[in-house]
Amino acid sequence: MRLWFHLRPMRRHGLAFRRQSPVGGYILDFECRRAKLGVELDGGQHDQKQARDYDAARTARLAAHGYEVIRFSNYDALQCTDLVVDHIIDLAKRRAEKLAARS
Numbered sequence: 001m002r003l004w005f006h007l008r009p010m011r012r013h014g015l016a017f018r019r020q021s022p023v024g025g026y027i028l029d030f031e032c033r034r035a036k037l038g039v040e041l042d043g044g045q046h047d048q049k050q051a052r053d054y055d056a057a058r059t060a061r062l063a064a065h066g067y068e069v070i071r072f073s074n075y076d077a078l079q080c081t082d083l084v085v086d087h088i089i090d091l092a093k094r095r096a097e098k099l100a101a102r103s
Contacts, residue, residue: 003077006085015092024065026058035095038069039088041077
């Protein structure tokens with residue numbers, strides 16, 4: 001929820017983020033459709049080989065839909081929230097500009 005409280009107001013700046021957003025048969029933790037950016041928060045279980053393999057396949061499928069997926073640990077999202085938010089916003093802005101230039 002902490003991250004959502006920082007991302008939600010970005011709508012005013014043209015970067016609408018959604019929570020639990022369906023894309024390509026998966027549910028992204030957060031999504032900015034304009035930037036085709038998915039944000040995933042990962043717990044410790046994502047360190048296991050089976051989870052890493054699943055995440056890699058999932059990321060590849062989302063990339064086939066034009067999405068870039070970035071991942072943060074739950075720990076980083078809670079302990080370094082401002083840095084995580086800054087990184088997400090910066091990347092979303094750059095991707096949105098790049099996608100708009102292609103249109």
